[in-house]
Amino acid sequence: MSLPAGSLDPKNIRYNFELGGGSLMDLAYVVSITRYMVLGAGTGKPKEIVSASATKLPSDERIDTRMEAEMTFDLDDGQGGMGEVRSKIVADIQRDRLFGFFPRVWEQALFIAECEKATATLNKYELPPSPLQIEH
DSSP, X not given: OEEETTOSOTTSGGGOGGGTOSHHHHTTHHHHHXXXXXXXXXXXXXXXXXXXXXXXXXXXXXXXXXXXXXXXXXXXXXXXXXXXXXXXXXXXXXXXXXXXXXXXXXXXTEEEEEOSSOEEEEESTTSSSOOEEEEO
16 A cells, blocks of 8 residues: 655644654554455454564654555365465555656555466555456
8 A cells, every 4th residue: 555755744743753753653554454355354463574674764763654565364165274475564654656746546445366376456445345356
């Protein structure tokens, strides 16, 4: 999930640490949709954070302007075995514009599940209704 660079005023609360600023705190939807799609309505949490990388705001390094993370989840396969699901999240409140001009609106809220036999794409998942596209 991303917001185009320059779309937020520098005094916006997203750049204020005391008010919970930062990309991951503001765009927490990326974690919520991942947990929901992997675990359903359950309250599970990732088994492991495989990696995490933040781009920090130069004027206040406590605030992340971009966060990328990979997580793994244990998934009950319904037959007594456990499978593993790997996910990658990206939250960015200063996403560069294409050719320095065009906001990447197609990235603003995108969930992609790559499975063995199909890929499911859920675009703009934070707004109802969200069409689900499945490609084989």
